[in-house]
Amino acid sequence: MEYPMNAQAVLRTLPFIVMAAVSLIDLLAGPTLGFLPLLTLGPTFASVSGSIRRTAVVGGIALAICLPLASYNSLLGTRQNNLTIATIIAITGASMLASRLRLRRERELANVRLIAEAAQRVLLRPVPRKANDLHVALSYTSAMAEAQIGGDLYEVVTMPNGVRLLIGDVQGKGLEAVETAAWVLGAFREAAYDEPELSRVGERLETSLDRHLSGETFVTAIIAEVQDGEISLLNCGHPAPLLLRGDGRICPAEPPEEGLPLGLASLGSAMPKPHRVPFGDGDRILFYTDGVIEARDEDGTFYPLPERARMLLATDPQTALDQLRADLLAHVGGPLQDDAAMLLLERRVSRVTP
Numbered sequence: 449m450e451y452p453m454n455a456q457a458v459l460r461t462l463p464f465i466v467m468a469a470v471s472l473i474d475l476l477a478g479p480t481l482g483f484l485p486l487l488t489l490g491p492t493f494a495s496v497s498g499s500i501r502r503t504a505v506v507g508g509i510a511l512a513i514c515l516p517l518a519s520y521n522s523l524l525g526t527r528q529n530n531l532t533i534a535t536i537i538a539i540t541g542a543s544m545l546a547s548r549l550r551l552r553r554e555r556e557l558a559n560v561r562l563i564a565e566a567a568q569r570v571l572l573r574p575v576p577r578k579a580n581d582l583h584v585a586l587s588y589t590s591a592m593a594e595a596q597i598g599g600d601l602y603e604v605v606t607m608p609n610g611v612r613l614l615i616g617d618v619q620g621k622g623l624e625a626v627e628t629a630a631w632v633l634g635a636f637r638e639a640a641y642d643e644p645e646l647s648r649v650g651e652r653l654e655t656s657l658d659r660h661l662s663g664e665t666f667v668t669a670i671i672a673e674v675q676d677g678e679i680s681l682l683n684c685g686h687p688a689p690l691l692l693r694g695d696g697r698i699c700p701a702e703p704p705e706e707g708l709p710l711g712l713a714s715l716g717s718a719m720p721k722p723h724r725v726p727f728g729d730g731d732r733i734l735f736y737t738d739g740v741i742e743a744r745d746e747d748g749t750f751y752p753l754p755e756r757a758r759m760l761l762a763t764d765p766q767t768a769l770d771q772l773r774a775d776l777l778a779h780v781g782g783p784l785q786d787d788a789a790m791l792l793l794e795r796r797v798s799r800v801t802p
Contacts, residue, residue: 459497463490463506471513479521484514484532488539495543495550503547507540571630572602575791577766579606582674585765585792587773589739589784599625599667600737600789601633605640609675612640612649615735615791616669616686616710624665631660632667632710646673646722650682650710654719657711666711670735671722674795679727683720685709687738690757694730698757701725701733729797734760739788743780751779765792 467490474483491507498506514536515524523529575586584604599618604611614636618625635656639649649671657667668686672679681689683703691701707720727733734757743751756775760768769792776788 456497459493463494463498464509466490466493467506467510467513471517474517475520479523482528484517484521484523484529485535487514487532488536491536491540491543495547498547499551500544500547503544504540507536507543510536510540571626571633575602575604576606579604579611580674581795581797582611583765583794583796585769585794587769587788587790587792589773589777589788599629600739600787601629602735602789602791603633603636603640604791605637607641611674612646613672613674613735613791613793614640614669615737615789616667616684617737617739617789618667619665619709628657628661628665628667631656632669636671646671646680646682647719650684650719654710654713658713661711664712666709668709668738672735673722674727674793677726677728678724679733680722680724682722683707687736687741689736690734690754691725691727692732692734692757692760694728696758696761698754700754727795729795732760732765732792732794735791735793737787737789739784739786740776740790742786743776743784743788745779746781751776760792765794768792 467487470483470486470489474481477483487510490510491503494503494506511533514529514532518524518526518529518532572588575584577584586602588600588602599620600616601618602613602615604613614633616629616632618628618632632653635653636649639652643649643652653669653671666685669684670686670689671682671684672689679701681701681703684707686709688700688702690698692698703720704723705720708715708717713719736753741751741753745751756772759771759775762768762771769790773788773790777784
């Protein structure tokens with residue numbers, strides 16, 4: 449388990465603070481109350497964050513403190529003091545074993561996280577920062593919950609006559625979610641080049657998922673295409689993106705009709721149709737996964753993305769998106785409970801000066 453830096457400092461000094469407090473109380477109280485067995489708290493607390501050697505050293509210090517205090521209290525050699533010494537030695541040995549098991553688990557978890565991060569880096573390729581007349585900014589924040597790999601996915605494909613992109617979220621976590629995300633991304637990367645119509649791209653993804661998914665697994669997604677001053681959006685049960693107009697207006701790009709997520713074609717619902725939205729020079733659009741809007745603070749309040757989205761208008765896309773991510777983490781006050789992916793697109797039409 450990983451702790452913040454200030455918590456680590458407290459845990460490292462806690463065994464010594466506890467043993468010093470026990471010694472002081474024992475000196476003040478005298479031999480009648482018998483506080484010396486509480487010195488076992490030192491090696492016990494040391495095993496929480498320290499190494500095996502550090503735990504053994506703390507146990508040795510506890511034993512070194514116990515002997516002169518027992519002599520001061522005229523308890524040295526008594527049955528009570530011999531039992532206290534045996535208890536300190538036994539607790540120190542048990543704490544060393546606990547520390548060894550904890551360190552082994554931390555190493556295993558660190559290896560799993562490295563593998564998980566490597567798998568996601570292979571799966572989620574870096575997006576182009578510039579695609580035709582679009583400037584693209586990306587933010588991806590992992591939940592970091594016991595190395596659980598999330599199912600958030602994204603891709604940007606540049607074509608001669610436009611740009612197509614995909615953002616989605618697979619139901620669930622773990623390797624099954626990554627496998628599903630791989631199928632979706634593979635199908636999109638092929639269909640984005642092959643299919644002239646955006647709806648056909650969605651059908652290809654649905655067919656691929658129907659072939660490989662089992663049970664009730666589904667994927668919420670938006671497939672988009674930027675072309676000729678407008679953006680076409682095929683929304684399959686995903687949170688609507690936010691349009692940020694060049695004049696400062698912010699509005700969600702809600703689909704005219706609700707569409708089911710990908711993978712639920714067996715329910716009999718038809719594939720939703722793309723809807724077009726003007727997307728001119730200076731306009732921006734933010735795509736995001738539900739890990740952003742479902743992030744809560746300590747009081748359980750969801751992150752107010754529509755209210756905070758205005759900061760995306762201030763600077764260049766990547767800097768603005770980094771500021772929004774920092775604001776999201778500040779709102780939560782700790783690690784996210786779900787992965788959060790954000791894509792910010794800005795359209796800049798190049799002008800040729802005669």
